[in-house]
Amino acid sequence: NAGVMQNPRHLVRRRGQEARLRCSPMKGHSHVYWYRQLPEEGLKFMVYLQKENIIDESGMPKERFSAEFPKEGPSILRIQQVVRGDSAAYFCASSPPGVRGHSGANVLTFGAGSRLTVL
Amino acid sequence: KQEVTQIPAALSVPEGENLVLNCSFTDSAIYNLQWFRQDPGKGLTSLLLIQSSQREQTSGRLNASLDKSSGRSTLYIAASQPGDSATYLCAGRYIQGAQKLVFGQGTRLTINP
Numbered sequence: 001n002a003g004v005m006q007n008p009r010h011l012v013r014r015r016g017q018e019a020r021l022r023c024s025p026m027k028g029h030s031h032v033y034w035y036r037q038l039p040e041e042g043l044k045f046m047v048y049l050q051k052e053n054i055i056d057e058s059g060m061p062k063e064r065f066s067a068e069f070p071k072e073g074p075s076i077l078r079i080q081q082v083v084r085g086d087s088a089a090y091f092c093a094s095s096p097p098g099v100r101g102h103s104g105a106n107v108l109t110f111g112a113g114s115r116l117t118v119l
Numbered sequence: 120k121q122e123v124t125q126i127p128a129a130l131s132v133p134e135g136e137n138l139v140l141n142c143s144f145t146d147s148a149i150y151n152l153q154w155f156r157q158d159p160g161k162g163l164t165s166l167l168l169i170q171s172s173q174r175e176q177t178s179g180r181l182n183a184s185l186d187k188s189s190g191r192s193t194l195y196i197a198a199s200q201p202g203d204s205a206t207y208l209c210a211g212r213y214i215q216g217a218q219k220l221v222f223g224q225g226t227r228l229t230i231n232p
Contacts, residue, residue, distance in 0.1 A: 033219075033220075035220075035222075041224065042208065042222040042223060042224040042225060043163075043208070043210075043220075043222040044222070045219040045220065045221070048219070056219070059219070091162065091163065093220075107153070107165065107168055108153075108165075108220060109165070110155075110162050110163040110165070111162055112161060112162035113161075113162050115160075
């Protein structure tokens with residue numbers, strides 16, 4: 001079991017470009033979460049997805065950010081027209097489905113993160 | 120509002136000492152509380168998970184406690200080693216909005232040889 005795989009590990013973009021971050025959950029996990037860690041800050045929840053569904057995107061900035069978790073393939077966090085303030089570490093976590101599909105008590109396993117630097 | 124706070128932000132102790140890291144959380148309606156370790160430039164490693172029905176969990180030299188009534192959790196590290204140097208994060212998973220982990224800011228621990 002390879003764990004939660006994120007790529008790229010490091011990404012450099014110039015202002016105005018697009019950034020795409022990918023996350024492959026652990027085998028058997030159908031729930032994916034994205035968190036952002038700004039420099040010298042704690043991790044902040046961004047979005048929670050299940051296959052083909054966005055369950056909670058209350059932590060996502062209203063503009064430029066989007067996430068998907070297609071039926072096949074990894075989850076993708078997409079940032080359009082990046083700005084310097086988007087520079088951060090983006091962590092993905094996954095968990096198995098819980099009772100009645102609710103993952104409340106299940107442990108999240110985190111990936112190593114993708115570090116975005118915007119020049 | 121669901122908030123998790125960790126104090127102190129940084130801690131430096133000599134090797135061999137026992138130490139306690141503190142975490143406080145608002146709202147006692149939590150599913151569980153989880154302690155993580157984060158090394159510089161790396162991801163998160165889960166150390167201990169305490170379900171709301173439990174009072175403590177132990178793993179090797181680590182012991183985590185949970186007191187829902189006071190909104191506090193502690194991580195006890197026995198016989199500290201330089202390899203324990205890292206940032207320690209606690210995170211609460213609340214019943215309301217249970218898909219989210221709410222993280223504290225972390226305590227940066229340095230163990231001096």
